[in-house]
Amino acid sequence: MSSEILPTKISETPETITDEVISCVECKRGYKIGNLEFNLLKKMNIPVPHSCPQCRSKSHFSRLNPIRLWKRNCAKCNKEINTAFAPERTEIVYCEKCYQLEVY
Ligand SMILES: [Zn+2]
Ligand SMILES: [Zn+2]
Structure with a gap:
């Protein structure tokens, strides 16, 4: 399934999402949300990410490394x-x- 149709709220996301292969908005690769991850997102009230772990860590990395002045x-x-x-x-x-x- 495409990540574009993912609910924006974790509360509206069915638990069956862990069985789905979601295609990353950035690289179009398929990724899955694990049960543990889903539970954690639910607990923290964070919507299911729309990009794969690789793309997420990439953007995370660039946020952590701003241009040094x-x-x-x-x-x-x-x-x-x-x-x-x-x-x-x-x-x-x-x-x-x-x-x-x-x-x-
Ligand atoms: Zn990706
Ligand atoms: Zn000057």
């Missing part, structure tokens, strides 16, 4: 700024104001 100083006015460029990288970083001046 580094504190560096503007190459022009020395103001402290946050940048995605690590300190060991050689890119010259400017604060927003100096950057604008530099570009326009």
Whole structure:
């Protein structure tokens, strides 16, 4: 069955969902919800996920790893700024104001 027709509430999801193979919204692979998982979702009142465990762990992983920002100083006015460029990288970083001046 397609995960798009899954009920959005766990309370409306029949227990037989554990017998169904659900197709992942992201990769279209089939996955199953185990009895234990279903009970846990029910207890925590979380709807049945619409993506397979692999896709779920992928999005979980990306949430846990936001772009790291580094504190560096503007190459022009020395103001402290946050940048995605690590300190060991050689890119010259400017604060927003100096950057604008530099570009326009
Ligand atoms: Zn998937
Ligand atoms: Zn500056």
